[in-house]
Amino acid sequence: MATLESLGNETTDDFGLEEQDVIVGRSLRQMAWLRIKRDWVARTCMFLLLLILVLALLAGPICAFFGVDPVTANLDLIEQDGASLPIGPWGGASWAHPLGIEPGLGRDLMARLLSGSRTSLLIATVATTISISMGVIIGVFAGNLRGRADAIMSRFIDLMLAFPVLLLILSMSPILTERVTSFYSQFGWDNDTLNHWANITMLTILLSVFSWPYLARIIRGQVLSLREREFVEAAISLGATNRSILFKELLPNLWGPIIVFTTLSFPGVIAAEAGLAYLGVSVQEPDASWGKILTYSIGYFVQDPAYFFIPLGLLVVVVLSFNLLGDALRDALDPRANRS
Numbered sequence: 001m002a003t004l005e006s007l008g009n010e011t012t013d014d015f016g017l018e019e020q021d022v023i024v025g026r027s028l029r030q031m032a033w034l035r036i037k038r039d040w041v042a043r044t045c046m047f048l049l050l051l052i053l054v055l056a057l058l059a060g061p062i063c064a065f066f067g068v069d070p071v072t073a074n075l076d077l078i079e080q081d082g083a084s085l086p087i088g089p090w091g092g093a094s095w096a097h098p099l100g101i102e103p104g105l106g107r108d109l110m111a112r113l114l115s116g117s118r119t120s121l122l123i124a125t126v127a128t129t130i131s132i133s134m135g136v137i138i139g140v141f142a143g144n145l146r147g148r149a150d151a152i153m154s155r156f157i158d159l160m161l162a163f164p165v166l167l168l169i170l171s172m173s174p175i176l177t178e179r180v181t182s183f184y185s186q187f188g189w190d191n192d193t194l195n196h197w198a199n200i201t202m203l204t205i206l207l208s209v210f211s212w213p214y215l216a217r218i219i220r221g222q223v224l225s226l227r228e229r230e231f232v233e234a235a236i237s238l239g240a241t242n243r244s245i246l247f248k249e250l251l252p253n254l255w256g257p258i259i260v261f262t263t264l265s266f267p268g269v270i271a272a273e274a275g276l277a278y279l280g281v282s283v284q285e286p287d288a289s290w291g292k293i294l295t296y297s298i299g300y301f302v303q304d305p306a307y308f309f310i311p312l313g314l315l316v317v318v319v320l321s322f323n324l325l326g327d328a329l330r331d332a333l334d335p336r337a338n339r340s
Helices: 028-038 040-057 059-066 109-147 148-160 165-187 189-207 212-226 231-235 241-254 255-278 292-302 303-332
Strands: 010-011 017-018
Touching: 010 040, 017 255, 028 040, 028 059, 028 303, 040 109, 040 165, 040 303, 059 189, 109 148, 109 189, 109 255, 109 292, 109 303, 165 189, 189 255, 212 241, 212 255, 231 241, 241 255, 255 292, 255 303, 292 303
Parallel strands: none
Antiparallel strands: 010 017
């Protein structure tokens, strides 16, 4: 699709002759990017998400600059009256500990959040990538093959959607953790590294396996609709192979729903990890994740509210930014939207 610009605008050259401006055409992708750049909400969300990603990638240097780490206990900054609360207001915030320290062991909260961001974002990125890939592959083949293959795949999708996901995750997590730990033990890692990657792998597998059916159902419906469009029928009449139709006609027209679903699925995985951490399915100490920190902070909500609201605010900002960005992308990729 393209829009025309500068129609009717005339200029005069050095010889006094009038000439029209060049007509500029834009593709749907170019129009979508232009709409995103003009949307201040989308720009703000992209900036916040990019900032959080950079902070997560530079967690080590940032902690080294402030002289903190996520495992060192600062017991001298904790009250010794039985409550084990940080000394001072706002969770013991100071120049040495900008976001304060956590109750109990007195570990630096900023270092814990930065370390946890790498864990949470890694789980969300890998799980979303796996679920998106599985959903697209199964959905495209179900809608493109149709007939008996479509019936079998559709019933399989319905079966996956019928499972009680939460109960399955809770019941499967101990078994899967044991199997993954047994597999990783052959690499000769120490116990901390072994437990770290075993729990991350377990969460990634569980969150990805039960996320793809929703996208597969959407992609299947889109493919069934696209198969009836004129440009696909024209390609079939010209003798295009099934492979050519799949990669040249169908997949290029599926990027819109795939991108939008990705922006909505990514924060969903982060929120799901936080919810599973509350139920005890998460990384183990001394590893940190946003869900683990938030779960631990619930017990100190009254005594130390800053320790609860700081990780909660970070989680809300990330999830809300992704959701708003997904809404902006959905509107920008809609060819029927206003192009002004």
